[in-house]
Amino acid sequence: MKHIISVLVENKFGVLSRVSGLFSGRGFNIETISIGPTLDPSVSQMTIVTTGDERILEQIVKQLNKLIDVIKVTDFADKEFVEREMCLIKVNAPQEHRSEALRTADIFRARVVDSTQKSYTFQVTGDEKKIDAFIELLKPMGIKEIVRTGKVAITRD
Amino acid sequence: MSSKQLMSGAEIFIESLKKEKVDTIFAYPGGVVLNIFDFLYKQKDIRYILPRHEQGAIHAADGYARSTGRVGVALVTSGPGATNTVTGIATAYMDSIPLVIFTGQVPTALIGNDAFQEADIVGITRPCTKYNYLVKDVNDLAQTIKEAFYIASTGRPGPVLIDLPRDVVTSRAEFHYPDKVKIRSYNPTVEGNKRQIKQAADAIAAAKKPVCYIGGGVILANAADQIREFAEITKIPVTHTLMGIGGFPGTHPLSLGMLGMHGTYYANLSIHNSDLIIAIGARFDDRVTGKVEGFAPGAKIIHIDVDPTSIRKNVRVDIPVVGDVKHVMTELNKELRASKEPWDAIRKSWLRQIDAWREERPLSYEQDDEVIKPQFVIEKLYEVTGGDAIIVTDVGQHQMWAAQYYKFDNPRMWCTSGGLGTMGYGFPAAMGAKVAHPDKHVFSISGDGSIQMNIQELATTIENNIPVKVVILNNRFLGMVRQWQELFYQERYSSVDLGSVPDFVKVAEAYSAVGLRATKPEEVVPVLKEAMKIKRTVFMDFVVARYEKVFPMVPAGASIHEMIFGEEKKMEEKKLKAVK
Numbered sequence: 001m002k003h004i005i006s007v008l009v010e011n012k013f014g015v016l017s018r019v020s021g022l023f024s025g026r027g028f029n030i031e032t033i034s035i036g037p038t039l040d041p042s043v044s045q046m047t048i049v050t051t052g053d054e055r056i057l058e059q060i061v062k063q064l065n066k067l068i069d070v071i072k073v074t075d076f077a078d079k080e081f082v083e084r085e086m087c088l089i090k091v092n093a094p095q096e097h098r099s100e101a102l103r104t105a106d107i108f109r110a111r112v113v114d115s116t117q118k119s120y121t122f123q124v125t126g127d128e129k130k131i132d133a134f135i136e137l138l139k140p141m142g143i144k145e146i147v148r149t150g151k152v153a154i155t156r157d
Numbered sequence: 158m159s160s161k162q163l164m165s166g167a168e169i170f171i172e173s174l175k176k177e178k179v180d181t182i183f184a185y186p187g188g189v190v191l192n193i194f195d196f197l198y199k200q201k202d203i204r205y206i207l208p209r210h211e212q213g214a215i216h217a218a219d220g221y222a223r224s225t226g227r228v229g230v231a232l233v234t235s236g237p238g239a240t241n242t243v244t245g246i247a248t249a250y251m252d253s254i255p256l257v258i259f260t261g262q263v264p265t266a267l268i269g270n271d272a273f274q275e276a277d278i279v280g281i282t283r284p285c286t287k288y289n290y291l292v293k294d295v296n297d298l299a300q301t302i303k304e305a306f307y308i309a310s311t312g313r314p315g316p317v318l319i320d321l322p323r324d325v326v327t328s329r330a331e332f333h334y335p336d337k338v339k340i341r342s343y344n345p346t347v348e349g350n351k352r353q354i355k356q357a358a359d360a361i362a363a364a365k366k367p368v369c370y371i372g373g374g375v376i377l378a379n380a381a382d383q384i385r386e387f388a389e390i391t392k393i394p395v396t397h398t399l400m401g402i403g404g405f406p407g408t409h410p411l412s413l414g415m416l417g418m419h420g421t422y423y424a425n426l427s428i429h430n431s432d433l434i435i436a437i438g439a440r441f442d443d444r445v446t447g448k449v450e451g452f453a454p455g456a457k458i459i460h461i462d463v464d465p466t467s468i469r470k471n472v473r474v475d476i477p478v479v480g481d482v483k484h485v486m487t488e489l490n491k492e493l494r495a496s497k498e499p500w501d502a503i504r505k506s507w508l509r510q511i512d513a514w515r516e517e518r519p520l521s522y523e524q525d526d527e528v529i530k531p532q533f534v535i536e537k538l539y540e541v542t543g544g545d546a547i548i549v550t551d552v553g554q555h556q557m558w559a560a561q562y563y564k565f566d567n568p569r570m571w572c573t574s575g576g577l578g579t580m581g582y583g584f585p586a587a588m589g590a591k592v593a594h595p596d597k598h599v600f601s602i603s604g605d606g607s608i609q610m611n612i613q614e615l616a617t618t619i620e621n622n623i624p625v626k627v628v629i630l631n632n633r634f635l636g637m638v639r640q641w642q643e644l645f646y647q648e649r650y651s652s653v654d655l656g657s658v659p660d661f662v663k664v665a666e667a668y669s670a671v672g673l674r675a676t677k678p679e680e681v682v683p684v685l686k687e688a689m690k691i692k693r694t695v696f697m698d699f700v701v702a703r704y705e706k707v708f709p710m711v712p713a714g715a716s717i718h719e720m721i722f723g724e725e726k727k728m729e730e731k732k733l734k735a736v737k
Contacts, residue, residue: 010342014291018283025284055469062466068288068308071342 002031003057004083004153007046007064008072011037015069019046022067028052028060032085032150043071047152076153083153086125088113089135092142093120101141108134119144163329166295166321167192170259173302175202176334179230181221181592182206183214187234188274189261189323206592206621209613211238213585215245216611219254220589223572224547226379228255228310229589235261236274239320240281244579246316247285251576252400253377255314257305262322265293279320287315292322295330300338307338312345313464314377345463349480349488357435357459357476358492364433364457366507367393370416370445373400373575374438374462374482381405381568383486384437390493392504394511396424398439399560400575407564408544413511414520417445418711419557422518422720425711427511428453429718436460438482441471442576451716461485520561522705522723529678531555531630531701534685535562538600538628541685546598547590549573551583551607554636555628557707559602581610587625588618598626598689605631605658608696615668618694626688627696632703633658640706644721645713665696674698 009015016035023030031049038045050060057075064073089110093101098120105112105122108130114121124134128151135146164172170193174182181204186194197205208214211233218229229249233242239260249256263272279291288308290301298321305317361367375384381404388395388411395405396413405412413424428434434456439445446452449471460467460474461482468477478485522532535558538546544564549572550556556573565571572590574582587601608629618625630636635653642650662672671691675684681699688695709720 014279014283017280021284059466059470066464066466068340068343 001053001057002049002051004076004081004151005048005050005061005064006074006076006153007048007070008038009044009046010069010071011042011044012069015044018067018069019048019064022063023050023060026059026063028056032148034150034152047150049151074155076155080156081153082156083127083151084125085128085131085151086123086149087131087135088121088123088147089138090114090119090121090144090146091138092118092144094118097141101138104134104137110134162331164332165192165196165329166298166326167196169295169298169330169332170302170321170326171196171200171203172332173299173334174230177228177302177306179203179228182230182232183208183217183589184232185211185214185234185238187238187261189235189263190232190321190326192323192326193232193261193321204592205232206617206623208585208617210611211241212245212581213588213611213614213617215242215256215258216248216579216582216585217589217592217614218256218258219245219249219582220549220572220586221593222249222254222256222589223586224569224590225593226569228257228306230257230259232259233261234274235263235278236276238274239278240276243281243285244577244581246282246318248574248577248579248582249316250285250287252373252574253314254316255309256316257302257309258316258318260318260320261326262291262320264324265322266324268322278318282318285316286318287313289318289320291320292325295325295328298325298330299332299334303335304338304340308340308343312343313374346465346479347481347484349461349478349485351488353476353478354485354488355492357461357478357489358496360433360457360459360476361391361393361435361493362496362498365503366431366510367391367433367435368413368427368431369393369395369435369437370398370428370439371395371401371404371437372398372439375401375404376438376568378438378463378482379568380438380483380486383483383490385409386490387486387493390490390500392500392508393435394427394508396420396428398442398445398575399573401439402560402571402573403565403568404438406566408566415560417442417717418447419561419707419709420711420717421520421561422709422722423511423514425709425717425720426514428456429716430510431456434458436462437486438462440467443471445717446471447711447715447717447719518709518722522708524678525702526678528702529675529681529699531632531699531705532558532562533678534628534630534681534699534701535559535602537681538602538685539563541682541689542598542600546570546600547572547587547594549583549587549590549599549601551601551603551610552578552580553604553607554632554640554705554707555602555604555607555630557637558630561707580607583607584625584627585611585614587627588614588623591618591623591625601625601627603627603629604636605629605633605655605661606635608661609659612664615665615670615694619669623694624692625694627694629661629696629698630701631658631661631698632701632705634703636705637707643704643706644710661696661698665694670694670696672696672698674700676700
């Protein structure tokens with residue numbers, strides 16, 4: 001089962017390596033990981049998407065907590081939360097396909113962030129399903145490159 | 158000393174160790190740590206012992222730590238000095254032994270440049286240390302050392318490494334050693350949850366066939382007294398892991414000895430048939446559980462451990478209690494004493510059953526008049542030392558025989574590499590234990606394979622007057638691997654015959670140590686007695702039965718009640734006769 005785990009860590013060098021080393025060393029999966037600063041500059045926030053059954057998830061959370069640099073671990077499994085991911089997609093857009101590409105983008109509220117004679121680059125934000133669906137629709141036009149940020153998530157109050 | 162006075166990193170290092178009351182370090186010099194060695198030379202408070210290999214330094218610090226409960230300290234240079242420590246660090250990490258290891262590093266400006274004798278030791282040891290540091294500013298050095306000792310020795314202990322670039326050692330700062338440390342992201346649980354402890358007490362009172370299973374956590378938490386109290390209140394039999402040896406007196410009527418792959422018949426059967434297992438400071442290692450699905454099918458499990466990750470890692474747990482074993486057991490014993498159960502009456506039939514198993518198959522081997530049996534050497538060692546020696550082992554058959562046939566009534570008298578299973582651990586670790594206990598007899602029990610893995614430390618023990626008595630059970634084989642090849646690989650002895658092992662007596666003599674040899678059973682006791690009298694390191698070469706095997710044995714992948722025994726053939730013959 002897919003899980004989103006939020007991890008607050010000390011903003012020190014080597015911390016990412018400790019966290020990723022824990023996952024690789026114990027055979028846990030990382031599907032996506034994203035890291036950024038928080039309001040407190042000494043603390044960073046990681047959002048990790050991982051898979052595993054209940055027992056593995058329990059181990060992941062415990063093992064993360066055991067790392068000296070980890071301040072707090074939150075498993076979103078039993079929480080209400082909002083998740084978002086951003087994706088940049090560079091797609092072939094010759095004259096005959098340009099308007100269709102824009103129409104598709106419009107439906108998904110994607111924005112054009114770069115445009116050339118032969119291509120568009122779209123920025124789309126949303127949950128995983130929405131981004132996957134958008135990519136599916138663009139595929140027939142020929143996707144040149146995709147860059148995804150990985151998920152970020154926040155609990156609802 | 159005025160607080161304004163500046164000190165070099167090397168001086169801060171030494172002053173910090175003094176603040177931690179470190180009396181001995183194991184230290185091997187090299188280019189980037191020359192300044193530290195210069196200041197070691199100028200002081201008198203800290204004994205610094207030069208091993209002959211950096212791996213030996215770490216194992217020695219480890220033996221020092223295990224036998225005392227204090228933090229072991231080692232210092233090495235950068236690059237190969239640092240990488241040579243890795244096996245020692247991993248050994249300590251797997252067994253949760255508190256160490257602080259200082260490694261030299263190239264100057265900060267050169268880090269990442271593939272400089273001479275540079276290795277990314279912080280990166281290399283990240284998965285085998287509890288924590289590690291690269292100190293980039295001399296102003297952080299004292300604080301870092303304070304934190305390192307704190308992290309190494311609290312919670313579930315473990316090794317902590319501090320990497321010291323040369324410029325940090327040479328530049329100067331004000332020395333200010335903090336009294337306390339607070340790390341916001343590190344707060345080990347000490348007290349157990351009261352409700353869980355009450356639940357555990359209730360389950361114990363309700364159990365008909367309980368077994369207490371103790372591990373190295375009991376030793377680390379100095380909780381042997383609490384375990385004994387617990388067993389004596391509740392009349393619950395106690396089995397121990399390889400790491401839990403000495404956590405409960407081996408000669409106590411409630412002791413079942415060791416469980417697991419080479420555990421006793423009665424310990425394994427007790428676990429298999431129990432209705433409640435009280436696991437204390439143990440982690441359900443695969444060498445203990447055998448096939449996990451078949452482990453103790455009818456038992457509820459109470460698991461008491463300081464490390465939450467140990468709980469439910471390998472087996473289901475019904476009542477988890479996270480906390481320091483000593484604290485939790487003190488509380489639990491209070492509850493149990495208050496409950497006023499008729500413990501003797503409740504336990505009578507279960508203990509009678511266990512006694513029957515004990516009689517059915519005690520630990521045994523066949524004695525021989527001509528050839529020395531390795532088990533016999535251990536039994537005699539126990540008798541000759543009166544059980545009052547510190548025993549340190551290497552890894553293999555001799556380790557299992559030592560665990561089976563030497564009886565330990567006290568904690569911290571036994572040092573062995575349990576988790577990592579490091580051949581070459583024993584001799585240097587014995588050296589470290591002897592440094593910490595100059596008035597105690599320290600025996601290193603080894604095999605002819607293991608002893609050759611750190612034999613260079615002979616020089617260290619002679620040079621520094623650290624008399625370690627080394628029992629070599631010499632079968633000219635890598636015996637444990639040979640045993641597996643005999644049992645499971647149709648006797649295809651691939652790379653286990655050590656052929657012409659060196660003459661260990663002459664090896665000892667070449668290093669100015671003493672060499673003794675026994676080839677017949679009647680020579681065993683005289684050799685042991687003589688070795689005890691000698692005030693130097695002694696190698697005792699016991700030429701033992703080559704094909705002896707360690708039994709009982711749970712084959713890999715079997716459940717722990719499915720043991721095989723040495724006398725299996727004879728048992729079958731007996732049965733046949735009875736049928737006729």
